[in-house]
Amino acid sequence: MRTLPVFRRSTTEALKPEAAKDINYSSQWRLMYIKFKRHKLARISLYVLGFLYFVALFAQFIAPYGLQSYDSKYVNAPPMTVRFIDGEGKFHLQPFVYELKSARDPETMRKIFVADTEKKYSLQFFVKGEEYKFLGLIPTTRHLFGVEEPGRLFMLGTDAMGRDMFSRIVLGSQISLSIPLVGVGISFVLGLIIGGISGYFGGWLDSIIQRIIEIIRSFPTLPLWMALSAAIPPRIPIVTMYLYIVIIFAFIGWTDLARVVRGKFISLKNEDYVIAAKIAGVGNTKIIVKHLLPGFISYLVVATTLAIPNMILGETAMSFLGLGIRSPATSWGVLLQEAQKIENVALYPWKLIPLGFVILTVLAYNFLGDGLRDAADPYKK
């Protein structure tokens, strides 16, 4: 058995009667899992997102430099090439970068950077750098990789203040990736509770809640975001600013989820099994948690996932306009502020790199949501 090729083993397994039985007796979650696994794009997206969040979690360790560390010698430096082969055609097992030397473009007289082939710095793991707290707890100076002082490593170039773009993108991902998650989390809880009350109890409570939802939904999202963000006082601590923005996003986002929850509650609460439970004297809380929630929680997860991309784009847009996250805090939208000027994009195109990460994340969430929706739909093959 051990020596059989893999494909043969799997075919024989699929033919076994137990396997077919397994499908028939699987729980709803197990079926969803099987269907989700078959959705290739969604699975890849899940890995991509997993990777991005992993990097965000260990951002301080992975980024070679701190958020504010700058070097005025290297303003608007282009991305460095990490090389294995040096100028004489010799191969090095350990990758290295050349030092950047500033020069003048003979035609335009603009300041440009050229690689100084005389000085090379090899890339090293666990180099000493700025001090930070690993996971916010353990103070250390080791970073995942980097080059030794006085060498500099700018994998994705630098910004107008000579700050390393790669480090700032990695550190900025902490805010860019967590805001939509926290915002959607708050919307989820609000939507579940308010939509649940509205759908389960009905009557005048339902009418009032529905009118409130209707009013909030009548506001155009973008202008309302702008108006509310403009109301955030300047010069407040980063944590407070973060909270304000998350609350603004959640305040607008919960209504969609509340409507989904309400609809599901209304359609399920008159099912025979729920009425039977009621007659048997089961309390409201238990009916909701045990009999109603499992019936539609999968739809909610899907709706929540699909709400995330909009929040990411919203946060990016607000921060880009200077109405969202503001420096010294950094998100991808803040990094893109420098791309506001067309000259900057024309001369230093690497300033658009954060855009790539925004698109990647939004696409991944969209595909993940699609995959989850297909998996949660029992009628879809």
Added chain:
Amino acid sequence: MLQYSIKRILMAIPVVMFISFIVFYIIQLPPGDYVSSYSAQMTAAGEVMTQADMDQMRANLGLDRPVYEQYAIWIKKIVFYGDFGYSFNYNKPVMDVVKQYMGLTLVVSLVTMAFQYIVAIPIGIYTAVKQYSAGDYFFSGISFLGMATPNFLLAIILMYLSYTWFGDPLLGLFSSEYVNAPWSMAKMMDLLKHLVIPVIVIGLASTADLIRVMRGQMLDELNKPNVITARSKGLSETKILFKYPTRAALNPIVSTFGWSLSSIFTGSTITAIVLNLPIQGPVMYKALLGQDMYLAGSWLLFMSLLTVLGTLISDILLAWLDPKIRTEFRGN
């Protein structure tokens, strides 16, 4: 039908009232008021305003009264005189500022709207008929990308491309020589040239969305019995396509018409700021930042009214197209 429409309109009135109140509450939320931001500007320019000056100015502008009184005065003027207040920044009535930018805003919005329907409907039909073809994958890929790219950054990229290819980033809506020129054929052409980027940028996300809706609807309709019957009768494929599935699939698209216009109106804001278009968006953005509260408030109110109106039109259109909804409503 008429009864449904009237009921629907009556239902919108309390919603509008609440909205106006919330709008006013939001625009006076930012710390400080127009006077404090004005005095900060003055200080920066070298002139110092005393406390007495500031109090005097507040009294003149009615900013020293309690919020609810300010709100009551504002609403009273809107309802009875159509007066939306005074823009401090522009030093003229809000209505004049709005009127000044309204024409071009409408032009940009309507052209964008036309663009998205003209592009999305044929592509939607094509991708549904040729499902899983190379073209289908191509357009699906594009529409996914269109939804994932923040549109203001797309604006920058297009500006950059137009700058490198044609040597002109096509900022604004007119070239400098035409801004104050009277209308002429040349000015029209100039406007059309400058409209390309804004229309693509503003319309892309909703076009992508429309393509997906149209494709989904068509796929549902293509296998219906009426199509099979028509085919068995020997009608040509083109005739079948346009006579049955396309007509049925257009219903949900047409019904989102009203909603779509208001979403273009509000969605153009950020793009307009980036592209420096002389339309509502940038004007209101400055009003929000500079605490020009009546201008900002009127704008927010106007946008919300448009959304309510868009939903109203969509609901009525949908009821008109779909008798099921009509009867359901009457049944309640």
